[in-house]
Amino acid sequence: MMETALTKLLGIKVPVIQGGMAWVAEHKLAAAVSNAGGLGIIAAANAPYEYVRDEIRKAKELTDKPFGVNIMLLSPYAEQIAQLVAEEKVPVVTTGAGNPGPYMKQWKEAGIKVMPVVASVALAKLMQRAGADAVIAEGCESGGHIGETTTMALVPQVVDAVSVPVVAAGGIGDGRGIAAAMMLGACGVQMGTRFLVAEECVIHENYKARIIKASDIDTAVTGRSTGHPVRQLRNKMTREYLKKEQEGCSFEELEQMTLGSLRKAVQDGDADYGSMMSGQIAGLVKKQQTCREMLDELMAETEQVMASFAVR
Ligand code: TUI
Secondary structure (H helix, E strand, O other), X not given: OOOOHHHHHHOOOOOEEEOOOOOOOOHHHHHHHHHOOOEEEEEOOOOOHHHHHHHHHHHHHHOXXXXXXXXXXXXXXXXXXXXXXXXXXXXXXXEEOOOOHHHHHHHHHOOOEEEEEEOOHHHHHHHHHOOOOOEEEEOOOOOEEOOOOOHHHHHHHHHHHOOOOEEEEOOOOOHHHHHHHHHOOOOOEEEOHHHHOEOOOOOOHXXXXXXXXXXXXXXXXXXXXXXXXXXXXXXXXXXXXXXXXXXXXXXXXXXXXXXXXXXXXXXOOOOOOOOOEOOHHHHHOOOOEOHHHHHHHHHHHHHHHHHOOOOO
């Protein structure tokens, strides 16, 4: 048990939030993380209303602990999902890939704790003014859709710019990362990549195997030229995509290459043409564990690192 501003805000035991990974973070993973003392998250991704509603209801059956829903703001269903979380009185909402300003009032009135993911100081300040309960400062070491700034540079600047609690995300995979995030002023962390290999994570075994095999330099960022930069494991798709991007291919043709590619990775285990989204910390992730084993180990490591800190 480690009490911080985040654990107090959310009523959880461990200051670790599971990332809202599109098509990965479904109810079993979210409930397992929440039951282990962290905050589990269901990713709404670009799924329709009924699908997300069923996921929320299934999570409620599996856990009586707080959990959250991540709303991906580029989704065509974002407005409907914004309404759904208020109707279902989901305890926590995180957002990604945009500015959730238009929905904040509705969520606060429903008693929801709101924690937008931000990739800049400007958005962090805007979110504080709009009533955010905390912000998640996500560096570009993260998997999936990313901003420009690293976690090391972003987190302390966000900490200085806002008075609400700051959660660090991007490039954190063990207790050393958690301790480092706390040193930067964060009161907790969000982790995605490490949870990809949790026993309760339902993605294809090929995806898990590639994460466990990955080294420090095995991710690539596609889509910088289209304004949708996405970090994922290098494979045939990313190599072909980056070549086309360099050749100045059209937005439409590039989008066509990635359409449905995350589903190919998650469900079919297509290691060649699937988009196996992953953070740069994949090289550190070496074993499958249950969420409880993972969170227990993370907290023991964090406490040990903090207690034994010495200048080398
Ligand atoms: O959202 C994420 N990560 C994601 S979303 C996703 S699904 C997707 N798949 C393909 C293409 C696009 C999305 C996969 N991974 N992380 C949070 C995050 N938010 N990272 C960066 C941002 C962000 C970037 C710009 C937030 C706001 C923003 O600008 C807002 C504004 O309007 O100023």
